[in-house]
Amino acid sequence: MLRIAWQTLRRSRAAFVGAFVALLCGAAVLTASGVLLESGLRATVASERYAGATLVVGAQRSLRPPGGDVTTEVRLPEPVTLSEEVRAAIAKLPGVDSAVGDYRVAAAVRAPGSATRPAAVSGHGWGSAALTPLELVDGRAPESDSEVVLDAGTAAAAGLGVGDDVEITVRSVPSLYRVSGISSPAGGVAFPRTSPVYFTDREAGRLSGHAGHFDAVGVIAADGADPEALAEAVAHAADTPLTVREGADSGALEFADVGASRSLLVLVSSAFGGTALLVVVLVVGTTLGLSVDQRRREFAVLRTLGSTPGQILRLVASEALLVALVGGVLGSCAGFGLAEFARGLFVRLGALPADLPLAFSPLPVLASVALTALAAAAGGLAAAVRPAVAGPVEALRESASPPRDTPRWRRTVGLVFLVLGLSTAMVPVTVRGELGAAGTGSAALLLVVGVALLGPFLLRRLLAPAAALLRRSRVSGFLAAAATEAGLRRLNASVTPLALALGFTVTLVYSQSVVAATAQEQADRALVADLVVADTASGGLAPEVVDAVRSAPGVAAVTELVDTTVFVPYRVFDDVDLATCPARGLRGADPAATVDLEVVDGDLADLEGETFALERSSANLMGLRVGDEVEVWLGDGSERTLRLVAVYERGMGFAAVTVPLEVLDGHTAADAPTRLLVRSDGDPEETAAALGRLAEEYPTVSVTDRAQAAEASRTEAELAAWINLAGLAMIVAYLAIAVVNTLVMATAGRGREFALLRLVGLTRGQVMRVVWVEALLFVAVAVLLGTAVAVVPLGVLSLAFLGGPLPAGPPWVYLGAVAATAVLGLVSVLLPARLAMRAEPVEVIALRE
Incomplete structure (x- = not known):
């Protein structure tokens, strides 16, 4: 065959x-x-600081709940450390020459007295320099906790040399160190990604906040050791699950942004x-x-x-x-x-x-x-x-x-898809956020599949009024009506990709704009603080910085804030699944003075100790009520039992989960608040001026007002929307190609029909007018169907998220999509039809079918 x-x-x-x-x-x-x-x-990038290590060991950064299968496994977004006991166990293995623990400290560097903003660097203990390896091009290794070794590029940028003082800021607090040496990777090639600063191992442990627990352990093998056998032994060297990578392939362990x-x-x-x-x-x-x-x-x-x-x-x-x-x-x-x-x-x-x-x-x-x-x-x-x-x-x-009738099985399956599409369109009513918006796109796709399966059954009823009008018009209209009714299968094959392209594109774009607008609106309403104090360059805000902000003139209330992710288990039938929830930790005497989450049940004042608050639709989806206790996993995989004390509405603009900051202590990368929400008791501008003077003492701290904070939130929402649109751009492009391909194919197959019309007396121009009328008719039907499959899901999404049936976003998006649909449809029909009529009718009829 x-x-x-x-x-x-x-x-x-x-x-x-x-x-x-x-x-x-x-x-x-x-x-x-x-x-x-x-x-x-x-995928990974080439390792830099671990390039000289045989193996690099990190904690396993994945989570699978008990009872869950492989599909429930999630990546942990927060660092997971390895204890000194694990490092020691690895060091004792046969074939290991040395096992070096590495601390990572977010820091910023500048010359003392400089007015420039400090440059972000990565701090480490000098002992980890053996994993690169490094060369001291000037000076010596640090011998006291007040000495550091700078990377040659960092030292040159700051204009520093051996013996100079350097200002290094960690968690917003600047300290002076003496430059004891200048280092460079072996061979003198600069790091393209990293600007390392080396402290003594003890000082690096203190600054990291988790002395005795390492971010990674580098292994240097003894001479003659088999790397594969050594990697297998290292992976089972401790009771805790370990991730083992070859030194050159450890970029994912070295760089947080890669993961x-x-x-x-x-x-x-x-x-x-x-x-x-x-x-x-x-x-x-x-x-x-x-x-x-x-x-x-x-x-x-x-x-x-x-x-x-x-x-x-x-x-x-x-x-x-x-x-x-x-x-x-x-x-x-x-x-x-x-x-x-x-x-x-x-x-x-x-x-x-x-x-x-x-x-x-x-x-x-x-x-x-x-x-x-x-x-x-x-x-x-x-x-x-x-x-x-x-x-x-x-x-x-x-x-x-x-045959003109649609088979019964197609009508049945088509109706099933329509019901599924309409049901899926209702998801945003109960599920807010990205998951609900995803239901909108799925609904549009299911509705188009239903329309495609119903085929001639649906098109015949849509075209009947237009066909009746066309029969009363000139010859071209009469013939177009007859050809359309006779070729419903061909018309269905042509309309389906065109309607899918329009409906899917419109749904995709407007669903993202609705999500972005909702997130922005909720963020604007959730933030009632007058000012935001932040540090993203040096690992967060130390307690002394928080105290300094609280005691600044004009400050009435301060709420500490940390962004993270938590995982909440729920059951789907008999299977355990994990809900990945953006979360924020709060600490403050009166959070309601700086945030308004529109609590619908419970009280945010009870948010202390082992408790949490949850966004309303997530609570409904998981079947949780105030007072329920839930086993949750924090961003580093730690399991906690938390009691639900409040359910709120503005999860898209704030976070799906809110916990007391003490629950997150020791479980986030910064292990310190990264933002402070400040409420003024007087003139916010005077308070901002006072905090601005405070920022001069802490050089990595920034102060923004509500408008600037709202703009930053809007930028984040727009970026998320653009990421989704970029990811789906290929599908839209494929649909455009499919439209052209199908229409050209359908029109090119009508060469004998066009030839027959010309043999019975029609001119080339009259036949083209017939094709024009047909093309306009099926483009109109495609626009109607594409709009219909987008209207219901988008209307439900807009009602659920914005309170009205009209989606957020400019109308020109829809008008542009309709114009593009019309151009694609008309060109893809008219051009091959004109080409098909270049040959003499007798020659076309004589060709074998």
């Missing part, structure tokens, strides 16, 4: 061009999704990869259905000659698989370039570091080829069932006059 299918493909290349293009582009999108997903799992970027890639690629798969299946199925429909006469002849339904179905499946294999392989190669383009978008948005490369392997290619082959086989078989099972006489009759 494969040999016959191959011969059919070689003889009838034109019939399979559209399917080939759809499969090729679909494989490219799926491969790009797979590459981004794989990169999120294993965060990898998590983002996994999240984005998983989200739009699933959507891309559904879109590809729909587009490929529609395209192959059109291809099979154009070959009904061929199948009718085969049935007349004695071919069985099974033989025809196997032939169609074989043809689809062959086209899918060729298109899938070629498309997968293009997918690598598409993934690199997507990475570039994320880099320009600031979501990924520029030096984080993609991880390439054959796995995404194999997966995309397999998926496109399955989609092609399923689409081809579904379209070929009717002509294959029809009797020979019935098959010949249907080849001349295709």
